[in-house]
Amino acid sequence: MADLTAALQFLQRLIQTPSLPGQEEAMAALVLAEMRTLGYDEAWMDEAGNVIGLIRGRGEVPALMFNTHLDHVDPGDPATWPAYGQPYSGAVHEGKVWGRGASDIKGPLAAQVHGVARLLQAGERPPGDVYVSAVVQEEVGGLGARLLAQTLKDTVAYVVIGEPSSNELRRGHRGRTELVVHVVGRAVHASAPERGVNPLFVLANFLQRLPSLEMALHDELGYSSVAPTLIRTDQSSANVIPGEAWLTLDWRNIPGESNEDAQNKVHPLLTDSLIEGAIGEILLAATDRVSFTGYERAMQSDNPAYSLGADHPAVRAAEQVLAEGLGREIPTKLWRFATDGGHFARVGMTVIGFGPGDERVVHTVNEHIDLDEWTEALHANAILAQRWLAFK
DSSP states (O other): OHHHHHHHHHHHHHHTSOOOTTOOHHHHHHHHHHHHHHTOSEEEEOTTSOEEEEEOOOSSSOEEEEEEESOOOOOOOGGGSOTTSOTTTOOEETTEEESTTIIIIIHHHHHHHHHHHHHHHTTOOOSSOEEEEEESOGGGTOHHHHHHHHHHTTTEEEEEEOSOOTTOEEEEEOOEEEEEEEEEOBOEETTOGGGSBOHHHHHHHHHHHGGGOOOOEETTTEEOEEEEEEEEESOOOTTEEOSEEEEEEEEEOOTTOOHHHHHHHHHHHHHHHOOTTOEEEEEEOEEEEEOTTSOEEEEESEEOOEEOOTTOHHHHHHHHHHHHHHTSOOOEEEESSOOTHHHHHHTTOEEEEEOOSOTTTTTSTTOEEEHHHHHHHHHHHHHIIIIITTOO
């Protein structure tokens, strides 16, 4: 019981520690200190601020990594949250722990850090080395995961992503690519529109054509999708026809569909939408991200898709050991949203997902995690660490 109490107190401290993207320093220090207190063989922080703990194994199977992240989305106005569950309270109410990050992803993080450490408390060693990592800036493109994937690609073969799955297994998801339709026209005074070339008319033509685009189909993940989300121009004055305009497209791709595939598919629509005097291009959005440590990286705005087959040996083994250890059937599905798992899969790691928490409450003012489900996840992570890769 003592270890469960300590784990719950750790979860509450995590929720009580704000950690917006780029502001995860206090959170990282808290996780690092907990790993050292629990007796991890090694625990350190890398150049981006990712926290990594290591429990050395017997060298009988490849290395395994449990992964979550340190950051969370903005909680918004506290007045919109329930009085018993303010965003940074970590309050326990009616068998649930409340607050921003309770399900995404401080509940799963605490369940991994403490769950894997149960092996040490039982005097056991896993069959292979086990890493537990919590990375920076997952919510804004995966700055930390991109670095960690490159750092550990020759060391870690298997990954458990702890994003909320209601303690079911996940074996893949669609990816996300952010495209930008950039149109250049000619700016003029709005009183004489015939003298200019209005790029907004090009975007209007483009948006009318976009629903007709034929999308790729995956036999399990369904169709890729594209949604226009943002429009901006080079103007802040309402009486000027803009000279340039940008339209953001949120493209959800299926495995095997590259960024270039998406660009090439959209480009003919833009060509057909141009008016006389206008030019246009389809860009892959990119941004420069800086972590709290000062680590900086220019990143394309993409998150890769990945999927494992239902009969993949790693999936079947995880189903078996969890079913035996938890005494119930373990459903296996696909996530609707993208995770850092795509970055690890892209470098050749085998990735599954398992974590407590209800995806329907994440990023909402009702975010919480069920204590019984979270307690089960502590046990489940210990099972995966000890038995997943040793299962025959």
